[in-house]
Amino acid sequence: MMRYALRRLLLAMAIVLCATSLLFCLIFVLPGDPTAVALGPMASAAMRADFARRMGLDRPLAEQFLRFLAHMLAGNLGRDVFADRPVATIILDALPHTLALTVFGLGWAVLIGIPAGCWAAVRPDGWFDRISGVLAVAAIAVPSFVVALYALLLFAETLRWLPAIGAGEPGHPVDQLRHLVLPSLAIGLGWVGYLARLVRSSMLEVLAENHVRTARAYGIGERRVVFRYALRLAVLPTIALLGVSVGHLLSGAVFAEIVFARPGLGKLVYDAVITRNYPLVSGTVLVTTALFACCTLAADLLVAGLDPRVRAAL
């Protein structure tokens, strides 16, 4: 197990390095000039050249890349081209908001999707299975921005139960929680549907297996059979999916950050790409890729920990 964990860790690091390098090069392939964006129309050619020199943008791409790698390994992500603030500080300002949004978005999916899928599988073709099936497909089919806008109109504008914009007052956790409800629902609702359908089909498969039949034959209570023996196995594909879903939620966070005017990494990287703010793009891509790699690594290790068959195969 230890060797497996180490191998996966090395793989995760390689993924981060490859993705970061690829995206670093990709942004330089894009047309566009950060000096024009940074200094505006009034800047002279000399001013632009000086700016490019100070930012190291006049150096060959390979040199810039090697410098970026060296700085990255030393923990220095550089400085924002426009605001002249350390990229690490800017990312650290935004990261907690993105993490909170992602965790709460997944929270909706886990808290509603898994029980719903489980219950639907226990009584297949029952009323709950049929209704939850329709609702799950609807949740998947409705675009997140539609959910966001309707949630805003209903809960913020009409009922005024929840705030429409922002991330809440710092040091006021209840307020921050209130500000999380609608955006996390908007990005998590689709995943509620996914998880409900996935858990249902996994459960149906597991419930038909021999060890479940044997447990029932021993007279073990149905609730224990379902939750202790069946769900433990059925939830394994869900855990793997949750690891991958972090990446989707990180990208889905962009629209939530725009619609709900929240700070976060999604909007940060979007703006940075648009304005060709190279240090910020590189830094943000590094952090989000690392985050994604960590989540998939954790999911893999958790699956290996929970499933003896996976452990045996390592």
Place this chain on the structure above:
Amino acid sequence: MQQPRLTRRALLATGAGVALARPAGAGSSVLRVRSYADMQVIDPGFTRASPEGDIARCLFRQLIQYKSGTSWEWELDAAEKIEQADPLTIAFALKPGIAWSGGFGTMTADDVRYSFERIADPAVKSPFHGDWATLDHVEVTGPLTGVIHLRQPFAPLWLSTLPWNAGMILCRKAMEQAGGRFTTEPPATCGPYMLKSWQPKQRTVFARNPDYVGAAADFDEIDVLPIEDAKTAELAFAAGELDITATSVGSLPNLRKATPAGAKLVVRPSIAFTWIGMNVAVPPFDDVRVRRAVQRAIDVDTILDAVYFGGATRATGIVAPGLLGHRDTKPLARDMDAAKRLLAEAGKSGGFACALDILNVTDRLTAAQIVQANLGELGIEVQINVHDSGTYWTLGDQSKGDAWKRLNLLLQRYTTAPDPSWATTWFVPSQIGVWNWERWDSPEFGALHAKALVEFDRAARAAMYVRMQDLMEESGAYLFLTHEVSSVLHRDSVSPGLMPDARFILPAMRHA
């Protein structure tokens, strides 16, 4: 041990508690303002966007400032007196006792000298260098008095330099201690409000400056909330989370029909200008007859209806109504017969294929599709190329490669300061390949632009700008679309401080 039980009643009670728990502060004298972007640099010499200027106006003072209202006028701010002795000298006297924060004493004429000469200094590399390009030096004649000496007359000084960012006064001592520039932490301020806190991408909070010399700020605090999307801001306003916000043009018809209860809508003409440009260096647009055919074939009224929902009027030039030099004439009418005739004269009656490059903004795409349909009627096949802003703003830049050679038609929008020179400056011959993407080369236009900069007679100056716009239209390289409109929604308990184009003057915001 008793396990905690989660009952339906407990869940509902918790939910209600969470819903009702609101942060403190509601009901106090706090103005909540939407800004379309967060601040990045509020050093007046290096601001990048209009919201940063709004913020800087809270913190710093100028010799003169814009009056809130519907016409572009200025009033005294830090200056007790200011007068133009002759076209090259402007004498000023500061109000006494304007205190700097941080124990840096009071404002002196030396601070004025430092602030203006800093922006004018090419070594500082301020993008606003052009505002003070004609500054020779500022002579300090006393602790509170000085004289601005210009190398050559500069008519825009009173409307677009002194009351704009380049006219903001910084504390020399504090700035020198800070290394000569700053981004988001001003070393010393003196405006009606003080920077209380800044949460990046969340809010900027200003508190009333107790030491302010002049009419005290009306609000205890101003919260500036960066909300990029105008529709989100409108929802936030409807949800009671904002007191004043600019609105989207698309919402204007509905807001006009049904302004929310307890709110007022202000609609003002913008001074931005949009146009369709043609690259005269590239065939077939090197033929004036083709350009004029395109001018006559495009249905501008339909574009305005589709994009601005009837909220914007047609432009007759690049200088907006209300500004000196506005061209008060009838806009070009659509005339397909004339367009066909001109195209036939140019030997292009069978049409041709060309590209229309636009920014990836929905409004522009809508307009581009109408242009595409209009020109299709002439047999001109238009391919719409959509670009993100980072790419788009380098397309016509000759120093960035050959992309300018592929430019045919452009759908452009520029914003400007309230002096006509800032509208015309981009189209002079020296801007070809820089911002003059049409590559239209008119020595007469260039000469008039230079002449108008030093002309102080308003009527003569206005006539020059009108002539310059005539030349633009006659060249066929430009089809003027609109100056757009700006709209602001505010609570009726707020008396908004607005420039004539509805840009915010935060210090002028008052209780109604």
